[in-house]
Amino acid sequence: MMEIGMFGTVATIKIKEGNAAEFEKIATELVNKVNENEKGCLLYxxxxxxxxxxxxxxxxxADQAAVEAHRSTEYFKTLGRAMAEFMDGKPTVQRLKQVGRFVGYE
Amino acid sequence: MMEIGMFGTVATIKIKEGNAAEFEKIATELVNKVNENEKGCLLYxxxxxxxxxxxxxxxxxADQAAVEAHRSTEYFKTLGRAMAEFMDGKPTVQRLKQVGRFVGYE
Known part of the structure; x- marks a missing residue:
């Protein structure tokens, strides 16, 4: 398997009934923070x-360092805890590595 | 829920034991074809x-038209059938819409 170390994550989260607005507010704040601060994060x-x-x-x-940088930020820890309050059970997290090197790989 | 129509798909596929190499060959051909031909596809x-x-x-x-353009290509149909032979059951497909509009949204 040709591996180029690019990492992906798909996190599927179920939230408690009636909490969509609050959850989205916190989650979108996290999305904005990541996109504003993490150059190694190609998609969030x-x-x-x-x-x-x-x-x-x-x-x-882009690489493992970017994954670790993300997980060590204060906002990820703080907003992660805040989101957890609205969750119905634990998220299902797929930690992924990209297969091979493709056209269009930036 | 503020919606900007951006669409995502996460398809999780289980393959039969011992078929990784053949499956990857076809799947990577599909990935290359999509990246080479589909401007409306932002990630594949x-x-x-x-x-x-x-x-x-x-x-x-980018939009629903891009989703439909993808699904109507000959290579998606042909390579999709070829991949199916190596699959262990049907893929789990999450058809998704992006929540809101964010910093870094290209």
Missing amino acids: QLYYGEVPNTYVFMERY | QLYYGEVPNTYVFMERY
Whole structure:
């Protein structure tokens, strides 16, 4: 398997009924902070899907250092704790590595 | 919920034991074709994770037209059928919409 070390994360989060607005407020603050501060983070966006009360963070990092830099920020720790209050159980986190090197890989 | 119509897809695929090399060959061909041909597709990359024999496509599209353009290409249909032969059950597909508008949204 040809590996180039690019890392991805997909975090699927279920929230308690009726907490969408508060959760989104905190989650979007986190998204903004990451995009403003983390050059090694190539993608950090929040999505919602067809399943009610469920959100998905799609994330991509240039390398392991960028992953660790993200996780060590104060805002990630603080906003992560704040989001946890609205969660219905633990998030499902897929920690991923990119397969191979492709056209369009920036 | 403030919506800007940006679409994401996370497709998690389990493959039959011992088929990694063949599956990756076809899947990487698809990734290259998409990145070469689809301007409205902002992200189309293949990942593998901690779960054996499991792959994840992370995808992002500028709009619904880009989603439909992708699905109507000959190569998506042909390579999709070819990949299906190596799959262990149906893929789990999360069809997603981006929440709100963020710093760093290109």
